[in-house]
């Protein structure tokens with residue numbers, strides 16, 4: 001995978017995880033300024049500041065993306081395909097071939113920054129999701145198993161056995177189950 005593709009996939013994971021039910025305040029995109037910072041950190045160009053409505057639409061897009069992840073296991077392929085195609089079709093894109101010295105050929109997409117932010121992000125998200133599915137398959141696109149956490153992650157472990165988003169939840173889950181076992185031993 002090229003750096004560009006890795007970046008697109010990472011964006012999908014980061015974007016989905018801007019809402020984290022495990023935290024006291026699950027929403028990390030609370031204000032348009034939060035969104036602006038999130039996008040700037042990921043080098044996404046903006047044509048200027050965006051409106052409150054645009055901001056709310058981006059959050060809705062994020063919720064749609066989370067929904068795809070949360071239902072991936074039970075969804076029919078045709079449903080996933082429909083969702084992704086609806087993201088990809090949000091606005092027309094220009095495709096550009098990019099050839100660098102190490103003979104790395106990439107296809108990049110370009111959308112003018114005059115196009116509404118939510119439409120540009122929809123295409124970017126659809127593309128990232130497609131690449132993630134192509135590279136890893138639905139089985140490796142996971143949601144953390146330690147409720148109430150719902151962080152999404154890509155399981156790159158050898159035997160597809162990773163269940164938690166990270167140490168935080170793995171430890172929490174193990175402690176809770178250890179206590180449960182102790183309780184049932186006493187009964």
Ligand SMILES: [Zn+2]
Pocket residue numbers: 144145146149150151164165166169
């Ligand atoms: Zn977690």
